[in-house]
Amino acid sequence: MAPLRSVLCLASLITLVTPCGAFLRPHRRFAESRRTALSSDVELPMPELVLPQAGEDVFHRVESTAFGSKLTVSLGSASGLEEPLVFETGKIGRQANGAVMLSVGGTVLYATACADKGPQDIDFAPLRVDYLERMSSAGKTKGGFIKREGRPTEAEILTARIIDRPLRPMMAKGWTHETQVLVWLLSYDGKVNPEALAVCASSAALAISDVPMRSNVAAVSVEADADGTLRVFAPRADEDAKEMLQMTLAGTEDYVLMIEGAANFVPEEEMIKAVEYAQSQVKIIAGAIGDWAQQTGRPKTVDTLRETPKLLKELLDKEFGEQATAALAHEDKDAQSKAISQLDEAVKAFFVLTDSDKAESAAARGPSPVASDGGSERFDEELSQSPAPLDGEANTPSDLEPVELPDIEEELLIEDNDAADEGKVPAADVKTISTGAARSDVLFEKTYVQSAIKNLLCDRLRKLVIDTGKRSDSRSPDEVRPLSMEVGFLPMVHGSALFTRGETQSLATCTVGDASAEQRVESVDGMGNRRFYLHYSFPPCSVGEVGRTGAPGRRELGHGNLAERAIAPAMPSAGAWPYTTRVESLITESCGSSSMASVCGGSLALLHAGVPLKSGNVAGIAMGMLLPNEGEEGEPVILSDILGIEDALGTMDFKTAGTRQGVSTFQLDIKCEGLSLDVMRRALEQAREGRLRILDAMDDVQASPSPSMHPSVSQIIVFRVSVDSIGKLIGPGGKTVNAFIADYELENIHVEGDGEVQILGHDTEKMEAAKAAILELIGEDGTGEKPQDPSVPGPDTKVPEVGTVLRSATIVAVKNFGCFVDVDPDQGLQGLILTKDLDTGYVRSPPETFREGDVIAAKVLGVSAQSGRLLVSRKAVMEEEGAEAHKLPDDGREMPFKSNPNGRGRKSRQPDGEKREKSPTGLKKKQPPKS
Numbered sequence: 001m002a003p004l005r006s007v008l009c010l011a012s013l014i015t016l017v018t019p020c021g022a023f024l025r026p027h028r029r030f031a032e033s034r035r036t037a038l039s040s041d042v043e044l045p046m047p048e049l050v051l052p053q054a055g056e057d058v059f060h061r062v063e064s065t066a067f068g069s070k071l072t073v074s075l076g077s078a079s080g081l082e083e084p085l086v087f088e089t090g091k092i093g094r095q096a097n098g099a100v101m102l103s104v105g106g107t108v109l110y111a112t113a114c115a116d117k118g119p120q121d122i123d124f125a126p127l128r129v130d131y132l133e134r135m136s137s138a139g140k141t142k143g144g145f146i147k148r149e150g151r152p153t154e155a156e157i158l159t160a161r162i163i164d165r166p167l168r169p170m171m172a173k174g175w176t177h178e179t180q181v182l183v184w185l186l187s188y189d190g191k192v193n194p195e196a197l198a199v200c201a202s203s204a205a206l207a208i209s210d211v212p213m214r215s216n217v218a219a220v221s222v223e224a225d226a227d228g229t230l231r232v233f234a235p236r237a238d239e240d241a242k243e244m245l246q247m248t249l250a251g252t253e254d255y256v257l258m259i260e261g262a263a264n265f266v267p268e269e270e271m272i273k274a275v276e277y278a279q280s281q282v283k284i285i286a287g288a289i290g291d292w293a294q295q296t297g298r299p300k301t302v303d304t305l306r307e308t309p310k311l312l313k314e315l316l317d318k319e320f321g322e323q324a325t326a327a328l329a330h331e332d333k334d335a336q337s338k339a340i341s342q343l344d345e346a347v348k349a350f351f352v353l354t355d356s357d358k359a360e361s362a363a364a365r366g367p368s369p370v371a372s373d374g375g376s377e378r379f380d381e382e383l384s385q386s387p388a389p390l391d392g393e394a395n396t397p398s399d400l401e402p403v404e405l406p407d408i409e410e411e412l413l414i415e416d417n418d419a420a421d422e423g424k425v426p427a428a429d430v431k432t433i434s435t436g437a438a439r440s441d442v443l444f445e446k447t448y449v450q451s452a453i454k455n456l457l458c459d460r461l462r463k464l465v466i467d468t469g470k471r472s473d474s475r476s477p478d479e480v481r482p483l484s485m486e487v488g489f490l491p492m493v494h495g496s497a498l499f500t501r502g503e504t505q506s507l508a509t510c511t512v513g514d515a516s517a518e519q520r521v522e523s524v525d526g527m528g529n530r531r532f533y534l535h536y537s538f539p540p541c542s543v544g545e546v547g548r549t550g551a552p553g554r555r556e557l558g559h560g561n562l563a564e565r566a567i568a569p570a571m572p573s574a575g576a577w578p579y580t581t582r583v584e585s586l587i588t589e590s591c592g593s594s595s596m597a598s599v600c601g602g603s604l605a606l607l608h609a610g611v612p613l614k615s616g617n618v619a620g621i622a623m624g625m626l627l628p629n630e631g632e633e634g635e636p637v638i639l640s641d642i643l644g645i646e647d648a649l650g651t652m653d654f655k656t657a658g659t660r661q662g663v664s665t666f667q668l669d670i671k672c673e674g675l676s677l678d679v680m681r682r683a684l685e686q687a688r689e690g691r692l693r694i695l696d697a698m699d700d701v702q703a704s705p706s707p708s709m710h711p712s713v714s715q716i717i718v719f720r721v722s723v724d725s726i727g728k729l730i731g732p733g734g735k736t737v738n739a740f741i742a743d744y745e746l747e748n749i750h751v752e753g754d755g756e757v758q759i760l761g762h763d764t765e766k767m768e769a770a771k772a773a774i775l776e777l778i779g780e781d782g783t784g785e786k787p788q789d790p791s792v793p794g795p796d797t798k799v800p801e802v803g804t805v806l807r808s809a810t811i812v813a814v815k816n817f818g819c820f821v822d823v824d825p826d827q828g829l830q831g832l833i834l835t836k837d838l839d840t841g842y843v844r845s846p847p848e849t850f851r852e853g854d855v856i857a858a859k860v861l862g863v864s865a866q867s868g869r870l871l872v873s874r875k876a877v878m879e880e881e882g883a884e885a886h887k888l889p890d891d892g893r894e895m896p897f898k899s900n901p902n903g904r905g906r907k908s909r910q911p912d913g914e915k916r917e918k919s920p921t922g923l924k925k926k927q928p929p930k931s
Contacts, residue, residue, distance in 0.1 A: 049245075049273045050229045052078035060288035062295055067091040071204075071292040073285055080231025081192070085285065087204050089296060097298070098209030102201040104233070106189030108137075111201035112182050113209045119176040119304045123451040126178045127171065129164040131156050131198055137188040138524040154557055155523055159195045161558050163202050166219065166250035166257040169671045172212035174305035176447075179211055188524050192233040196221040196248050200285055207293035212300040215673060216293065217257065218285035219250035222278040230274060232281055236525065245271070247666075249278035253286045255673040256680070262565045265615060265662035268684040276677060308451045312351065312444050316452050317459070319440075320347055324460040328645070331473045333503050333591050336645065340457070347453055353443035458649045462626040465637050473502070473643065480621070480641045480690050483697045485600075487608040494710045495609025497702075499601035501641065501694075503591035508601030510609040512579040512713055514760050515750045532571045534583040536560030536598055542590040559595040560585070566599040566620055566657035566665040567606070570613045578718045578758065581611060592644040596620030599657045600698060607702045610709040617703065618664060619694040620657030623683050624650040627672070638683050640690045654680075656687045660695060714747050714760040717767050720784030721755045721774070728778055729757070736777075744770040755784045790830040791820060791869040797827055799870060804860040805877060806831075811854045814847050821858055823870060831872035833858060840878045841896030848894040857886060 058076040062069065068090015075081050083105040093099025098113040120126060133156055134149065135142045142149060152160070163183065171179070183198045199219035207216050223234040224244040247261030256279055263271065320343060327339035444452075465471055475481065481502030490496040495510030519530040536559045540547030552560070563585060571581065583605060585598035599620035606613060624642035628634035639646055647653055651671050658664040668675075721729060730737045730751060737749050746767065747760040757774070761767045775782055793799050800806075800823065809821040809831070818834040835843055843849050858872040878886050888895065
């Protein structure tokens with residue numbers, strides 16, 4: 001099993017299959033405003049994309065500076081980017097192999113590239129990329145107790161993957177120096193998206209360093225407004241854009257290498273337009289970086305490149321080619337793994353130069369006979385007498401003619417004749433291959449052999465598909481693996497689904513909650529809340545291995561973000577679905593495309609939980625591609641729903657997800673240059689056909705939201721209060737809001753800073769009663785608009801003169817602090833009589849003494865300088881005209897006292913001396929009617 005894992009790990013290191021929160025950023029997270037825009041319940045007509053035309057202001061210029069060199073690149077005003085890209089080197093970071101400062105307006109990034117002095121004995125490029133956003137770049141300090149930036153955030157990890165994916169395949173073949181790229185966001189003005197700029201800065205740092213690259217790389221972020229207009233490097237916190245499509249594309253001057261994006265169910269043809277435009281912008285930047293590197297860059301270190309000898313490839317294909325084809329032809333994953341492991345062991349035993357071989361060779365021939373490229377002639381008499389090389393030449397294995405070796409007897413013991421006829425080897429009949437020759441006459445270093453084994457498997461996999469029209473599991477190139485799915489798999493969770501596609505399986509669950517369950521995210525753009533998020537877990541047991549568990553790694557974060565972005569556009573708006581929604585995907589089996597299985601399983605779990613997805617189910621599929629070797633002719637073979645081995649050995653990993661209407665997310669990784677737009681069109685069309693087949697199967701299981709939610713899900717009532725009333729609702733230390741929760745037996749009351757209030761509970765009547773009580777307390781109607789106080793005169797209101805006596809003032813409202821009376825009904829003007837001005841006696845409680853509709857006389861005192869209210873006084877009229885003339889009717893109401901029965905102080909008591917019962921919410925409790 002170990003050799004197969006080494007092959008798969010090798011492929012994963014060569015190309016990082018990545019992912020993304022929601023979008024809190026264009027390709028890996030969205031600010032809540034963007035998420036809302038992409039989750040609107042209003043179906044907008046899909047406009048055609050408008051491609052900007054290149055103008056005369058597109059140029060690049062290389063200049064010398066006092067410290068080094070500067071490159072200025074202008075994409076033109078039509079691109080939507082007003083400021084040019086300015087690359088500088090030579091001023092800071094002079095000890096790094098390459099250091100670049102990239103500025104666009106007020107946004108500045110610093111990128112460095114460093115490599116170890118010597119190569120490592122490995123068969124892949126050891127590249128590490130780290131991206132750091134300093135909070136100080138936006139004039140902020142990190143929240144929480146620890147202020148120093150520590151471990152990278154999820155957003156920074158996703159950006160680092162964006163940088164890594166196009167750079168890794170463009171490193172020179174045979175480069176094994178440990179290489180590190182570091183990027184810092186030092187200054188951020190919020191006007192451009194720094195993520196694609198980080199790719200450009202990293203590429204420029206590598207271009208001017210001594211690290212050899214196959215081609216120069218650049219990237220742009222392209223985003224479409226609601227009217228379809230495209231622009232590059234748009235701000236990631238812009239609320240007006242991102243309603244249709246957003247994409248980060250990286251590539252060279254001629255080819256696409258990486259795409260990461262999301263869309264509001266855009267048709268495939270429109271997406272191709274965006275790709276075409278993005279590639280045209282990448283070509284400008286990549287070409288400019290190339291010109292700058294030629295004038296400024298260091299000489300490349302090419303003398304340590306370790307390319308696999310051509311002789312080894314020829315010998316390996318001759319001796320083990322058929323065995324490799326037979327190993328790949330196994331339909332069962334375990335049988336295939338076992339066969340590849342046997343192949344790996346046999347090849348290494350046959351070709352690898354061991355330490356004992358080196359010692360024996362040194363003793364027989366003196367100084368090291370090992371050739372510079374890793375080949376070593378076995379010191380037999382025939383090869384030792386080969387003619388001496390000419391001046392300036394060397395007898396390296398790549399220069400030698402193929403050697404005639406003894407025939408190798410290969411015997412595959414196949415008991416099943418039908419399987420033999422089809423070229424398939426049943427799992428139970430896998431036998432060890434016996435060979436007549438123990439060792440090759442020409443031996444090679446282990447790293448060369450490991451690389452050659454992978455190349456052999458790649459070649460034979462493509463040959464298998466072309467020759468037979470079938471893949472290793474007997475599927476045709478455009479066929480999807482068998483599907484199986486089930487909802488309601490777990491009884492106590494809000495929503496669950498088990499999605500199985502071939503040997504890939506996802507156990508997805510959905511949990512809904514109130515606003516307190518939102519994921520808070522802190523970045524240089526500020527604080528944000530994610531109402532929908534997806535967590536992806538890939539335990540080692542899913543592939544039958546032993547490994548660590550715990551905090552998610554980079555791969556898990558990337559895959560989870562990709563699945564989240566696929567479903568996010570289908571999520572209903574906050575008005576239609578007030579719940580915070582969390583989806584978890586636990587991968588229980590894996591043999592390729594577990595992130596797309598998470599999309600399918602997550603969609604089914606959401607519908608099972610009752611979430612009203614706007615466009616029904618969302619499905620995803622992973623596409624692969626097999627290209628001929630360099631220098632060979634042949635059409636690329638596009639594969640649908642790729643297996644793990646096809647992902648590891650193939651050239652392309654292209655994931656798309658969406659509905660029947662269009663694409664919601666897409667991700668492309670290419671391991672070499674060579675993907676044209678025509679090939680991408682074919683891949684997208686084939687992916688669409690596969691996606692529709694998967695959607696058909698999903699709709700047969702759960703096509704619409706469940707009619708009722710799980711009994712454990714709380715009901716939610718949402719309304720708004722004015723921001724000024726939040727403090728009154730919450731109360732000191734949360735006393736008032738907690739009293740509401742206790743009085744009405746609620747689960748929770750959540751109050752947002754913008755005035756949104758969520759009441760959670762299981763009894764709808766009590767929840768409605770709590771809402772009514774809250775609105776009564778604050779005196780509002782639930783719309784969030786604070787009503788105009790009729791006792792506060794407006795600028796055009798005619799206010800009665802001070803001293804005017806109102807003879808027939810009707811009481812319209814009675815409060816604990818006084819009464820409101822009509823002053824001028826035509827103007828809607830009221831006046832406030834405070835408790836102290838209600839009577840010449842002592843009024844203990846205005847609601848106990850006065851009634852709405854009472855007609856009284858009151859004197860205008862004027863407008864309060866503090867509250868702005870018009871104050872009037874009944875007491876002033878009584879003092880002037882006598883109390884008896886204005887006596888209240890004796891109809892059972894509490895009459896004013898001649899003096900405070902409780903003496904001085906604010907605490908009042910009932911006339912009988914007992915304490916008066918008061919509701920903790922501040923509302924007067926209803927008293928039983930008097931007999």
